[in-house]
Ligand code: SF4
């Protein structure tokens with residue numbers, strides 16, 4: 001059995017004070033000047049060393065307060081209040097919501113799983129991944145001594161064309177070589193986001209992280225400069241507007257990514273020739289009918305397909321359809337055509353939480369690319385100022401490669417642990433077995449249909465009493 005894969009994390013502090021969900025408001029007017037002011041009773045002593053970060057105009061109390069509400073409840077004149085921070089509410093957008101962003105910051109800083117306390121106050125269903133529930137029934141029999149205990153849970157996956165059978169000689173030795181396949185120890189690869197205040201040093205930091213994590217980093221070919229020479233084996237150059245015949249001729253990279261149009265124009269001979277030196281990955285925008293196009297590419301000889309959803313995890317041509325639906329459709333089509341096991345499906349787009357990784361694998365992906373969480377790990381607020389050519393409020397471009405690498409490793413460490421928790425709770429010991437295990441999940445649309453489908457369609461103008 002191979003050695004256990006463990007991601008070692010350590011505290012990597014923020015460079016800027018994060019925007020907190022709430023702030024403390026302490027009115028001076030009406031203060032009785034009590035001999036023992038409630039502020040002196042704060043067990044975290046946040047009032048004792050209160051200060052103002054003049055650069056960011058942030059009161060230190062907002063970040064240090066642990067929300068115990070002792071001072072709020074004890075002030076006899078009720079002069080101390082906690083209030084929601086409007087700046088926090090304004091971070092991100094409708095998909096990359098403040099809670100997701102702040103949890104990503106926390107994971108990148110600490111490498112720990114975010115815990116939100118007992119109970120769950122949010123809605124039980126929503127669009128996309130929120131309409132899926134994973135089956136944690138094995139949680140009644142958790143691993144004996146935790147996710148890093150004696151029981152072995154493998155998160156390793158294979159990328160490339162898997163052989164349909166192996167041939168052995170009479171003395172039991174494997175005949176021939178298994179080529180065109182690589183193994184990564186976690187089903188997550190990195191991908192440089194499509195926007196961000198990104199400098200060559202930032203990309204170098206991500207490449208360092210990918211190498212230390214033993215995974216891959218997809219990066220546009222133009223960004224692969226001499227600085228990244230040491231990381232060639234870890235990089236997946238994204239090649240654009242070049243004929244397929246030229247793909248992989250440098251021989252430096254194990255994988256190369258091409259767009260769908262280039263792949264569709266390639267001949268079978270070119271695909272076979274490229275396949276002997278590099279694994280070509282075809283990026284397909286997630287659009288209606290993707291399953292037919294995916295199968296056509298597989299028939300042509302491609303074995304690694306990357307399904308790219310929008311940043312909000314929807315189809316690129318239909319915001320009411322989601323990445324999970326597209327991945328399921330392609331996965332089931334390949335099963336129907338008896339081609340699934342030879343193909344590796346990668347998915348990306350709107351994967352913002354560790355649970356999304358587990359869910360998209362359950363829908364049929366073998367592995368994922370994460371992109372924007374890598375940027376948020378560097379304190380990005382998803383404000384999109386950089387897209388308009390404006391300065392970045394947290395100067396992502398000035399971060400050192402080592403800091404970028406450590407923050408990225410922390411984030412992936414926290415996600416890896418969550419994946420182990422989910423798999424352990426499901427009783428699944430191998431990420432390869434999680435792929436397509438739709439029986440381990442419940443889908444809102446299926447439950448809705450089985451529970452209320454017999455009631456028929458509601459006619460227009462009809463009102464429930
Ligand atoms: S709410 Fe609790 S932690 Fe926050 S300032 Fe008041 S006493 Fe301190």
Ligand code: SF4
Pocket residue numbers: 195196197198375379380381382383384385386387390391392393394395396
């Ligand atoms: S914080 Fe805003 S400007 Fe900076 S990288 Fe993120 S989206 Fe771009």
